[in-house]
Amino acid sequence: MPRPIQATIHTGALRHNLARARAAAGDARVWAVVKANAYGHGIERAFDGLRGADGFALLDLDEAQRVRALGWRGPVLLLEGVFEPRDLELCSRLDLWHSVHCDDQIDMLAAHKTHVGHRVFLKMNSGMNRLGFRPQDYRAAWTRLNALPQVEEISLMTHFSDADGPRGIAHQLAAFQAATQDLPGERSLSNSAATLRHTGTPGLVSDWVRPGIATYGSAPDYPENDAAGWGLEPAMTLAARVIAVQPLQPGDTVGYGSGFVAEQPMRIGIVACGYADGYPRICPTGTPVLVDGEPGRTVGRVSMDMLTIDLTPFPQAGPGTEVTLWGRAARGRCLSIDAVARSAGTVGYELMCALAARVPVQVAD
Numbered sequence: 001m002p003r004p005i006q007a008t009i010h011t012g013a014l015r016h017n018l019a020r021a022r023a024a025a026g027d028a029r030v031w032a033v034v035k036a037n038a039y040g041h042g043i044e045r046a047f048d049g050l051r052g053a054d055g056f057a058l059l060d061l062d063e064a065q066r067v068r069a070l071g072w073r074g075p076v077l078l079l080e081g082v083f084e085p086r087d088l089e090l091c092s093r094l095d096l097w098h099s100v101h102c103d104d105q106i107d108m109l110a111a112h113k114t115h116v117g118h119r120v121f122l123k124m125n126s127g128m129n130r131l132g133f134r135p136q137d138y139r140a141a142w143t144r145l146n147a148l149p150q151v152e153e154i155s156l157m158t159h160f161s162d163a164d165g166p167r168g169i170a171h172q173l174a175a176f177q178a179a180t181q182d183l184p185g186e187r188s189l190s191n192s193a194a195t196l197r198h199t200g201t202p203g204l205v206s207d208w209v210r211p212g213i214a215t216y217g218s219a220p221d222y223p224e225n226d227a228a229g230w231g232l233e234p235a236m237t238l239a240a241r242v243i244a245v246q247p248l249q250p251g252d253t254v255g256y257g258s259g260f261v262a263e264q265p266m267r268i269g270i271v272a273c274g275y276a277d278g279y280p281r282i283c284p285t286g287t288p289v290l291v292d293g294e295p296g297r298t299v300g301r302v303s304m305d306m307l308t309i310d311l312t313p314f315p316q317a318g319p320g321t322e323v324t325l326w327g328r329a330a331r332g333r334c335l336s337i338d339a340v341a342r343s344a345g346t347v348g349y350e351l352m353c354a355l356a357a358r359v360p361v362q363v364a365d
């Protein structure tokens with residue numbers, strides 16, 4: 001019998017969340033962001049749920065090839081553009097659109113021999129200070145690109161650092177608008193948080209939005225809002241079973257470092273999921289789980305292949321009982337990946353991306 005741990009990718013939830021992002025995006029077309037192997041869901045597994053998107057945005061040529069291999073003939077965008085000149089050959093061959101964020105990438109395009117006109121997304125650094133041309137350099141970059149015979153169409157793009165938080169998008173939007181006012185071309189600005197929270201902001205015109213995390217059913221601004229509040233459904237479930245039970249007396253301890261000490265008689269369930277499966281080791285005692293669909297908690301340290309939960313409130317539970325680490329459970333219950341991430345001091349993004357390769361994954365509706 002295989003080890004009793006299982007991840008499930010919910011095609012119906014992906015479809016639902018994509019529709020939710022689309023509804024929030026007004027008339028904009030929607031890039032489904034599938035970088036990092038579809039945020040850990042697996043591009044091939046997520047494809048069916050996301051094929052209603054207008055295009056796929058990602059980072060790696062390898063991922064772009066996989067999207068094409070699935071039969072997708074629509075737009076594919078490389079969010080960071082190319083890394084070396086020969087990447088452009090694949091862009092020409094596979095008809096990939098690519099972002100241009102620095103002069104080196106323009107130099108590469110200028111030297112690229114092709115009969116295929118390239119569609120590029122010129123990236124502005126409007127304040128996040130990662131990639132892109134500064135507002136004062138943007139027009140010159142646009143002019144240079146526009147003069148290249150290799151370039152067929154230029155779209156304008158920037159990325160928000162604070163769409164999920166109190167600072168918001170106004171300062172970046174103002175910088176973007178001021179520098180692009182009279183430039184032609186389609187605009188792409190909003191990630192999930194901007195799409196959900198800021199659509200309708202005057203001046204936030206997006207021809208293409210780029211939702212990632214929302215399509216996977218996690219709230220970009222948790223805990224201010226949660227996924228259910230945004231009408232999103234978890235697209236990934238991680239569940240495992242109890243493989244042993246330990247009765248504890250007061251003073252007994254659990255796990256490495258005796259990280260938990262019983263103060264009264266307890267029953268501890270040993271669950272077949274550990275940090276080598278992608279469950280964060282840093283999750284402290286009290287991290288939420290669902291035991292056969294009912295709210296429960298972890299106790300003690302997470303180890304490589306196991307974690308431990310308090311079964312005292314569940315006298316009927318024992319070996320074989322299903323424990324949901326995040327996602328959907330019995331009785332229609334859900335445990336948001338965001339709640340578990342918060343317990344680990346991180347965000348849902350990191351947990352879903354870290355699902356380990358050794359976990360068997362099934363696709364369900």
Ligand SMILES: *Cc1c(COP(=O)(O)O)cnc(C)c1O
Nearest residue numbers: 033079159191192210211212213
């Ligand atoms: C990852 C990424 C997105 C998607 O962000 P979410 O917060 O997951 O919606 C959008 N745009 C760019 C440029 C990205 O790198």
